[in-house]
Amino acid sequence: MRTKSSKKNKINVITLGCSKNVYDSEVLMGQLRANGKEVVHQEEGNIVVINTCGFIDNAKEESVNTILEYAQKKEEGAVDKVFVTGCLSERYKPDLEVEIPNIDQFFGTTDLPLLLKALGADYKHELIGERLTTTPKNYAYLKIAEGCDRPCSFCAIPLMRGKHRSTPIENLVIEAKKLAANGVKELVLIAQDLTYYGLDLYKKRRLADLLKALVEVDGIEWIRLHYAFPTGFPIDVLDVIREEPKVCNYIDIPLQHISDAVLKSMRRGTTQDKTTQLLENFRTTVPGMAIRTTLIVGYPGETEEDFQILKKWVAEMRFDRLGCFAYSHEENTHAYSLEDNVPQEIKQQRLNEIMELQSQISWELNQEKVGKTFRCIIDRKEGNHFVGRTEFDSPDVDNEVLVDAKKHYLKVGDYASLTIIEAHDYDLIAIPA
Numbered sequence: 001m002r003t004k005s006s007k008k009n010k011i012n013v014i015t016l017g018c019s020k021n022v023y024d025s026e027v028l029m030g031q032l033r034a035n036g037k038e039v040v041h042q043e044e045g046n047i048v049v050i051n052t053c054g055f056i057d058n059a060k061e062e063s064v065n066t067i068l069e070y071a072q073k074k075e076e077g078a079v080d081k082v083f084v085t086g087c088l089s090e091r092y093k094p095d096l097e098v099e100i101p102n103i104d105q106f107f108g109t110t111d112l113p114l115l116l117k118a119l120g121a122d123y124k125h126e127l128i129g130e131r132l133t134t135t136p137k138n139y140a141y142l143k144i145a146e147g148c149d150r151p152c153s154f155c156a157i158p159l160m161r162g163k164h165r166s167t168p169i170e171n172l173v174i175e176a177k178k179l180a181a182n183g184v185k186e187l188v189l190i191a192q193d194l195t196y197y198g199l200d201l202y203k204k205r206r207l208a209d210l211l212k213a214l215v216e217v218d219g220i221e222w223i224r225l226h227y228a229f230p231t232g233f234p235i236d237v238l239d240v241i242r243e244e245p246k247v248c249n250y251i252d253i254p255l256q257h258i259s260d261a262v263l264k265s266m267r268r269g270t271t272q273d274k275t276t277q278l279l280e281n282f283r284t285t286v287p288g289m290a291i292r293t294t295l296i297v298g299y300p301g302e303t304e305e306d307f308q309i310l311k312k313w314v315a316e317m318r319f320d321r322l323g324c325f326a327y328s329h330e331e332n333t334h335a336y337s338l339e340d341n342v343p344q345e346i347k348q349q350r351l352n353e354i355m356e357l358q359s360q361i362s363w364e365l366n367q368e369k370v371g372k373t374f375r376c377i378i379d380r381k382e383g384n385h386f387v388g389r390t391e392f393d394s395p396d397v398d399n400e401v402l403v404d405a406k407k408h409y410l411k412v413g414d415y416a417s418l419t420i421i422e423a424h425d426y427d428l429i430a431i432p433a
Contacts, residue, residue: 010038012045016063017053019190023143025051029132035121041134046080054088054160056328063088071102085115087160129175136379138413139186140179148192153267153334157192166201173213180219187223195229205234215246224248230278231269238285248391249286254294258313259306262299290392292321298347299327300338307350321398322358324351359425366423373419373433376401378410386410401428408432
């Protein structure tokens, strides 16, 4: 590839957005490395690939700002070429090409072979499971499916990622074995919708079968589930979580709301009663299971009564982990035809109320852990602390366990038995057991 620079080409991949984008960047980097290219992640390079997010307003803004920043760097001669890929590019490519003409090329979410060609590389089909992981060496994301078939009114994901496509079980096992061979001990299973896994390939839901296959992989010690959809949840998965020590007693199940009126408008295919029953089933079948959820406040037509129903229910359910978003009015979604009639300050106020409530719940649940000993994975050393997690905590989004590095030594990437001596809203302080 000819550039203005005489130095050897170094490709810098910049990842924005969710864990699914992290995975996609890792696959891209694995392909580039296999083609003999020098590639780095979020460091300096004269050729830049920006993997964007286009999910909600804040994420889109961050992506656009990053593109503009590197377009300016190209203008100044600090970088030679800039390519843009990912969800924002998939969704708004024509607009972006007009608005930011200084970018060399824009690619969508399914354009990996074309992107590689632009970077002077060939797409290698034989590289099943070959990735250049960017997470700490002890864990990795495993994307088990792409796209989504759900009709949720507020969500633009199907516009950017297409229909649901499961990856065959045998391919995922090969990928898991390669990750384990590289020192990965924890797999975080991700997809737009884990619940749907297998329906397209096998004509039935096969998430439980996939878990049974993955627990057989030597070296993998923890497997956790992210982004399960509540409607049609395959109950046989709960038996596997309960019976298989390697499958963490943890699930991330984005519920979005609980008022029946809002759920109906959101096209979630469930009700408050059904959702509450499902969570009770989780807790009965897998005692001690940690449940993470995500909620949306300020959805079009959400009344004060709807919000109070949600708030009361959050207080009753006492989720172990909870994230909350203010509704983002996304064009080309079903909800875009509705009036975005909850003022921004009310959205923010409702979000703050939910998170304050959850902060108190989290503090109370954490106090119950004081004096108890947990098996933890040590992700990193940061400042004067070793930072680890219990099996009830996922990387980047959940509680962390902090150990004073001035007093104790722990090996990063290994498991350790830690006794909790102090607890805060979202962090636990521990000493080696």
